Amino acid sequence: MERYLQPTAFFDYDQPQLKTWIESQLEGVPDEPVEQIKALYLAVRDSVSYNPYVFQTDANTFSASYALESGETYCIPKAVLLGAAARSIGVPSRLGLADVRNHLSSPKLIEWLRSDIFRMHGFIELYLNGKWVKATPAFNRQLCELMKVEPLEFDGIHDSVFQEFTEDGQAHMEYVNDHGVFDDLPHAFIVEGVRAAYGHLFQQDNEPAISEQSLEQDINGP
Numbered sequence: 025m026e027r028y029l030q031p032t033a034f035f036d037y038d039q040p041q042l043k044t045w046i047e048s049q050l051e052g053v054p055d056e057p058v059e060q061i062k063a064l065y066l067a068v069r070d071s072v073s074y075n076p077y078v079f080q081t082d083a084n085t086f087s088a089s090y091a092l093e094s095g096e097t098y099c100i101p102k103a104v105l106l107g108a109a110a111r112s113i114g115v116p117s118r119l120g121l122a123d124v125r126n127h128l129s130s131p132k133l134i135e136w137l138r139s140d141i142f143r144m145h146g147f148i149e150l151y152l153n154g155k156w157v158k159a160t161p162a163f164n165r166q167l168c169e170l171m172k173v174e175p176l177e178f179d180g181i182h183d184s185v186f187q188e189f190t191e192d193g194q195a196h197m198e199y200v201n202d203h204g205v206f207d208d209l210p211h212a213f214i215v216e217g218v219r220a221a222y223g224h225l226f227q228q229d230n231e232p233a234i235s236e237q238s239l240e241q242d243i244n245g246p
Contacts, residue, residue, distance in 0.1 A: 028116035028151065034104050034209040037112035039089040046109050057115050058152055058180035061159075064113075064179045068106045069161040072097060076133065081215050100146030101160035104209055106161050107148040116151035119209055120158065123201035124186070136225075141200065143221035144214050147185055148158075149205055158183040162186045 031038040037046065049067040053060050073096040084090055088108035091101035100119070107117035124145045134140050147160040159178045168175040178184040186197040203217075219226055 025116050025151070028118050029111050029114065031108070031111065032208045033083070034085050034087045034211075035108040035111055035117070036089050037108040042089045042092055042108065043112065047090055048102070049109075050113070057113065058160050060113055061110060061115060061150060061152065061180050064109045064177060065106060065114055065159055065161050068102055068109070069163070069175070071095075071166050072102055072105065072161050072164070073097060074102070074167050077136075079218065083211050086209050086211060086214075098146075099160070100144065100214065102161050103146040103148040103159075106159060107150075110148070110150050118149045118156075118205045118207050120147045120205045121145065121203035121210075122147070122199050123203070124197055126197050133167050137222055138224060139221070141221070144203070144217050145199075150180075154179050157181065158185050160185050161171070 036042060046064070049064055050060055053063045058126075072091055072094075073098040076098045078085075078094070078097060084106065085094075086101055088101070088105040091097045091105040100121075103119055106155075108120060110117040122145050124142050125140055126142055146162070147158055149156045149158050157180065160176055163171075163173075163176060165175045176184055176186070186199070203213075
């Protein structure tokens with residue numbers, strides 16, 4: 025279990041700015057692991073905006089501290105940020121990866137990816153009350169409201185992995201392939217998986233063509 029508590033280059037909770045942020049999120053929160061994790065979950069979910077267009081292959085961009093500093097990123101770094109915060113308070117964490125189908129993806133995003141399958145969707149598993157539970161802090165409240173889905177909650181007891189249906193009962197998301205869980209972020213595995221799925225997004229230098237677009241712009245228009 026010790027390996028799920030260690031700081032790494034990705035789960036870098038030993039970085040001063042990240043330590044300060046974690047401490048600020050826990051001010052006034054009872055000194056109890058589930059309550060602290062619930063507070064950290066909401067902080068990660070809503071203070072860092074979800075934006076799949078900012079994907080880069082640079083390893084630094086997958087770290088918890090980078091996610092916090094950038095203020096917007098996608099599911100994997102947000103999961104790592106929550107996992108790093110959990111480790112900092114003594115709660116073991118490990119990264120989960122899966123492929124998902126999002127039935128309500130914006131047309132522009134599907135056109136950009138040329139697929140409705142999101143390869144390497146990230147979530148975090150946390151060891152609480154003697155068992156592993158899944159948490160997915162990817163989609164911030166503002167984005168969920170725009171997409172007309174309830175923000176995904178996490179009670180620290182039950183798995184929280186997706187909004188299966190929208191407010192009006194339409195199918196929203198389903199998991200189609202499980203890549204397993206990892207005690208540290210498998211950078212090369214993720215990059216190769218994304219490149220294999222969306223090779224058209226990569227330039228001749230094998231770096232992705234970064235877009236300034238955001239999912240919120242997709243929904244609202246320019």
